[in-house]
Amino acid sequence: MIPVNFDYESPSTLAEALKLLASREDAKVLAGGHSLLPAMKLRLAQPALLVDIGRIAGLSYIRESNDQILVGAMTTHADIASSKLLQRSSPLLSQAATQIGDTQVRNRGTIGGSLAQAHPGADYPAAVLALDAQIIAAGPSGERVIAATAFFVGMFTTALRPDEIITEVRVPKTENESVVYKKHHHPASGYAVVGVAVRLKVSGGKIESAALGLSGVSQNAYRATAVEKALRGKPVAAIREAAAHAAENIEALGDYYASAEYRKHLATVMTRRALEQAASGAAK
Amino acid sequence: MAQNGKPTSKSNGKSNGTRNGDAAPWVGRKLKRKEDPRLIQGISHYTDDLKLPRMLHCVLVRSPYAHAEVGAIRTDAARAVHGVVGVFTAEDVSSIGMVPCAIQMPDLKVPKHPVLATERVRYVGEPVAVVVAEDLYAARDAAELVEVDYEPLHVITNMEKALGNETSYVHEEFRSNKAFTHALKNGDIAAAFKKADRVVKQRMINQRLAPIAMETRAVLAEYLPGEKRLTVWNSTQIPHLLRTQISVMLGLPETAVRVIAPEVGGGFGSKLNVYAEDGIVPWLAMKLGRPVRWSETRRENFASTIHGRDTINDVELAVKKDGTVLGLRVRILADLGAYHQLLTPLIPQLTALMLAGCYKFPAIDIEIQGVFTNKMSTDAYRGAGRPEATYIVERIMDIAAHELNIDSAEFRLKNFPQSKEFPFNTVTGLTYDSAKYQESLKKALQLAGYDALRRRQKNGLKQGKYYGVGVSTYVEICAIGPSAATPAGGWESATVRIEPTGKVTLLTGASPHGQGEETTFAQLIADQLGIDPDDVNVVHGDTLAVPYGIGTFGSRATAVGGTAAYLATQKLKAKLATLAAHLLGAKPGDITIGRRVLTAKGSKKSIPFREVVMAAYTARSIPAGFEPGLEATHFFEPSNFTFPFGAHIASVEVDPETGEVKLEKYVAVDDCGNVLNPLLVDGQIQGGIAQGIGQAMWEELIYNEEGQLVTGTLMDYALPKAHFLPNFTLDRTVTPSPVNPMGVKGVGEAGTIASTPCMVNAVCDALASLGIRHIEMPLKPERVWQAISHAQAAPREPEPLLVGALAASAARKNAQKPARRRT
Structure with missing residues (x-):
């Protein structure tokens, strides 16, 4: 399966990525590539420019901050599934991650990519909704916080603007809940x-x-x-x-x-x- | 031959290719496959891995419509794409012969089947043009720019409507959508139904499936004009038959065509065929004077590689209330698709032959209608007609058992022929070679803990738990087959050559594509010549190297091809004995072949194997009239098919709220005659069971009313995955076949045949107390849930009256069960 011709950029900073994304109307962000690339192979998606954010440092992490756990957008499903911190303090996200696709998908797919794709049958959306998570989006005019409850608006459609990139997902600690x-x-x-x-x-x-x-x-x-x-x-x-x-x-x-x-x-x-x-x- | 014991997952310590000092034969050992290291490391070559200098790539332009008139085709834009070498339509390739069908029947309608559609397209995916370019990207881009005018026509997808009063036809020239009628009647069926205490009726659908070999189809062709030689690399199960067909399609002398089947990544019957691309790609290579390669995408594989099954079956069983079966009446509609591929009309006939199952039916009445529809052709898919037959027989037997309130295992045991009745002549005209059906089923019952499963089922109901036990026995037809009963010759060839250094080359006409014959055939020859399997190199899949052969399908490679190798080796043994006797001053009859040595009985004189072999080549001291060299060929024509059999048992739990089915335990006792390599036999059974359960539970090719394939990707078409399944418990009985000297039968399709009805029987058994008797495949949770919902909403009928000793005993056993009801 052969995609149509496309340009490819792999910026090393978020600012550069945002600039590239804004530069072309039919530019698309490439995260883990497990939804976009199959669609491109079938020519269902035909972006003219792929902005690969996989080379931007510092987008993959899981860390504690007060009563929240912060998850970098480029964190893979596998990392989320196996995170001791999440398993201990906010296990719902890990539970959802373990059930995504197969080993290969979990090793490459990312939480930011999955949320932005908003496949109706994806696993994270249910979890971030139940968690009242916050989705952090960076755009040309800076960063904004989108409540998970306001994020999913339709099939493959989110509150994310075309020139925005998800950078982080914040979930609450649920130690006293089941x-x-x-x-x-x-x-x-x-x-x-x-x-x-x-x-x-x-x-x-x-x-x-x-x-x-x-x-x-x-x-x-x-x-x-x-x-x-x-x-x-x-x-x-x-x-x-x-x-x-x-x-x-x-x-x-x-x-x-x-x-x-x-x-x-x-x-x-x-x-x-x-x-x-x-x-x-x-x-x- | 070794009589093999239990197949288990336990490894045999001395099984990995190194021979211990004892004289234990190689045959019967769990040798790992010689093929695997290169395949697992990815260092071998499939057709798509091959690259030739100046090689071009091609992409087919396929119809998006299921039925349409083809108008103008504009190719200018496609031709203008940088790198495009040519775009060809039906007119250009009119010299290529039709896609062949090998089946002849008196009333068979055979439509014209051009390699590129001419005035009409008749299924989604039918090729209409081909684009050739320097690289695949250009070819793919250009293919999108080929503009075809289509005038959509009425689409025929429903077989019953296709045969009704419709005025539209898949092929106008026939003024009918019926391709053939095939009847098989024997015994007094009217009397059987008259005598019956009960007639058990059920319609059952055998849904359309995709074979889904791991490797899709691929063709690479190169023509050398100076040498006038066309070489075709093709992912095929039948290199020689394909060579013959390519020479016919292209009008070339067969001697100018060489077909090579490199590594072939599975076929399941889908590569037992000759496709349009098999003619187009070589034609392009000749036309353009450059090598051309085509590799099928998975989507093309779904749309344009043959499908399997797709029958509607109306079944009636005449039975006495004591559980004696009297007669079987079956009406089958077989969806053939739009055209006949190589064996399309044959498959339903195989179903007819096997409809006696492993039971003593005194009378049978089968009528099959083959129907044209606007879909891809059906053809041989793992089991090819036999799974359909076994499904019909095993489902109706189970439904009857429930209706009669007889235990389903007991009901089967009552109607089996006894082992002393073999060879057993069936009501469908076959002669089953050998079998012990009772032994096999009893072994399976014991392994499954059948009585305990039944007790758990009974107790479970009290707690709202729905446990089901599925029993399925089967007999299949293998070692295909005597030439008189096959379309293209049913023999197989083998040439065994002992090279001067004592290493052995086997050229086999079988064409392994995952079965492991490089290992098993080496085992059998090693035993015959007193050498190691590593000394034997099995060569296959190259028509220039191997004598004409038929290929690998129909569980035939070992029983027919292996026998050919065995018999060719016997010829060499005789020759070795003659020469050794000459060299030792003994009589040929006194020579025995030991481990790497030939010994003269009595005299204790011996000579190393290698020295005898070298003497045959140096030819300085050979008996008068002795032909130098050591090479022998045998073409083995089998006297009959073989008939493997077995019994499978599945234990399931159905979630009554969601309709989800949990397969808890699966037991299979299979009998494929003598076993060359238990590891490979178990592998075939394991994979076969998974594939058969796949049909029962998940797989379905759905065409919608517009003839569009709804489940045409692996994101929609659900193949069984390893984690869907429990570990299977495998065992076997060994009943050698008298049909060939090794007593082997064949095992490639057994699992697929038995497991489908076994699963459906289990699920329907779990829900029998609700009055559910049949659910169509695949048993999707929603379907099961719907059946449960409808059953719970429906009123109950009283238990049917039971008469007779057997029924009475069954009634005692079932006394705790809630009342059953016919729906």
Whole structure:
């Protein structure tokens, strides 16, 4: 498979990269390349310029900062999956990362690339939504913070502007909460047919707070606010009923593998199971 | 021959190519493959790795429409791309003969099948033009600039509609979409159904699959005008048959064509064929006077390499309430696609032949209609007709067992022929060579812990757990086959040459492409000549080096090609004995061949193997009339097919809320006759089971109503991955075949044949208590969930009345089970 002709630049600074990105209308950022390159090989994507940000130092890290964990945009899924810091302080991201694609994809693919791509079946979106993560974007006029809840706006569409590059993802520490990521893998692509990320705080048998992000079900990942609302302040036994709202008012995707009806059904079952697992974890 | 014991994953300490001092034969050992080091290191060469000076690249322009009139084709823009050497359409290549079909049947409609579409395209992916350029980038860019005017026509994708009152045809000239009708009837079927206590009916669909060899197709051709020699490197399973067909397509003397199959990365039947590109690329090389290479992309592989299966089967089983089968009636619609590839119409006929399964059906009535549709051709895909037959038989047997409330293993045991009844003549006209069906199934039941699985199933229901046990037995037809029953000759050739230094060259007409015959054939020759497998070099896949051969498919290489090698070696043994006797002053009949030495019985005189060999070449002291050299050829014509068999058992748990299926345990007891190399036999079984489960659970080629391939990439078409599957428990029984001197049968397709119905049986068994009797493949979670939802919504019918001793015993066993219901 042979892509169309394209130019390639590999800047060594972020400023240079931003400049290159702004220089051409049909320029694209190359991060891990595990979504863009296959699309280019099939000529579905035909960017005129690839700005490879893989040679920019300092975009791959996982570190602590007060009550947050900061993850550099070029951090690979493999690094996120195996990070002791994340596993200890904010394991939901690691849980999601372990379920992405296969070993090769996890070794090359990056969190920034995946979020910017915003594939409807990607795993991180559910997790960053449940975590109320912050996505840091650098642009010609400086840096801005985009709330995860405002980031995913449609299929392959985000709040990111064409001249912006994601530099960092900030997630809260969830040491006092219980987190679970559950996924129904598409048997061919490995993407989430449904992915449910749950963050649950239980105290004294009551649900103090709940946050849920769902991937795969619709055009873009979403927060299951109706479920959250139905759980808040309720006993754990409320989970079954609450989970039924997981795909409420959601226009679900349907394809040959899973119809919209089935996706919605799966979303409710998996939401319930994820919540139950989180609740049982929290009880320990 | 060694009677091999258990295949296990345990390694045999003395198995890695170094011979210990004992006289244990090489055959039967778990030798690692000689092929593997070069393949694993990536230092060998597939067609796409080959580069010739001045080599050009080509890209096919393919139809995006499933059915359309082809109007003007404008190639100017494509020609203008820098590096483009030429663009060719149907007119240019009209001298190339049709894509061949080798099958002849009395009423078979054979459409014209030009290498580039002329006035019509009939499936998405049909080639309409070819662009040749200095590099692949230019060729690919230019291919996008070829403008073709298409006038879309009504698309035919549904077989039943295609045969109905439609007025549109895939091929106008036939005024029908029916390509053939094939009937096979034997025994008194009317009486069977009249006598039946119950007629078990089920429609079942065998979905379309893609073979997906790891290496896609590839062709490289070079023509030397001075020598008048065309050399074609082609990723094929059949180099000689391809050579014949290329010479016919291009009007060249066959002696001017050399076909080389370099490393071939799998085929599964998809390279047992002759494709348009096989004619186009050599033609381009001749036309342009430069080597030309074409390598198929994976998307092309999905769209334009043959598909497998795709049948709709209406099945009726006549059975007595004591569980005796009386007759089988099957109506099959076989989707052939738009054109006949090499063997397209043959595959459903193989299904018909194998529909007796491993049971004593007194009567059978089969009718198959082959149907043209606007899709890629179907043809031989691993199993080629037999998986379809086994699926029909094993599914209907399981459904019947549930209807009769007889244990499905017991039901099968009751209807098997006994081992003393072999050779067994089937109602479909075959003679099964040898088998012990009971032994095989009982072994599988024991290994699986069948009774415990059934108990767990019963207890599970009380806790809302849906465990299922799938039983599938099978018999397959291998060692294809006697020439009278095959389209292109069913024999195989071998030339064994002992070189002057005592090293041996085997030229085999088989064309291994992953099976490992470089290892197994070396093992068998090493035993015969008292040497090591490392002393034997197996040469294959080059028509200039190897005598005419048929190739590797139909689980035939060992049983037919290996036998040819064995018999050629016998000729050399006789010659060696004659010469050794002469040199030792003994009688040829007294010479025995030991390890690297020939000894005269009684006299204790002996002579090293190497000295005898050298003497045959120096020829200074040879008996009168002794032909110098040591080379022998044998063309082996088998007297019958062979019929491997076995029993598989799957244990599953179905999640009733999501429809997800968890395969917990898989047991396979296979009998492929004597075993040359247990490691390779196990490998074939492992891969085959995975591929068969792939059909049951995940794989499906979907064409939508516009004839577009919906699952035409590996992101959509789900192949089984290693982590989808548990470790399989493998074992075997060994029933030598009387058809060939080594007693071997064949194992290349067995796993694929047995495992598909085994999985479906397991899942349907898990849900039988809900009244579910059949779910179509693949058993996607949604399909299973839908079946469960519908069953739970539907009203229940009472348990059918059971009569008879067997049924009564089954009823006792099933007393705890909830009532069953027919849907």
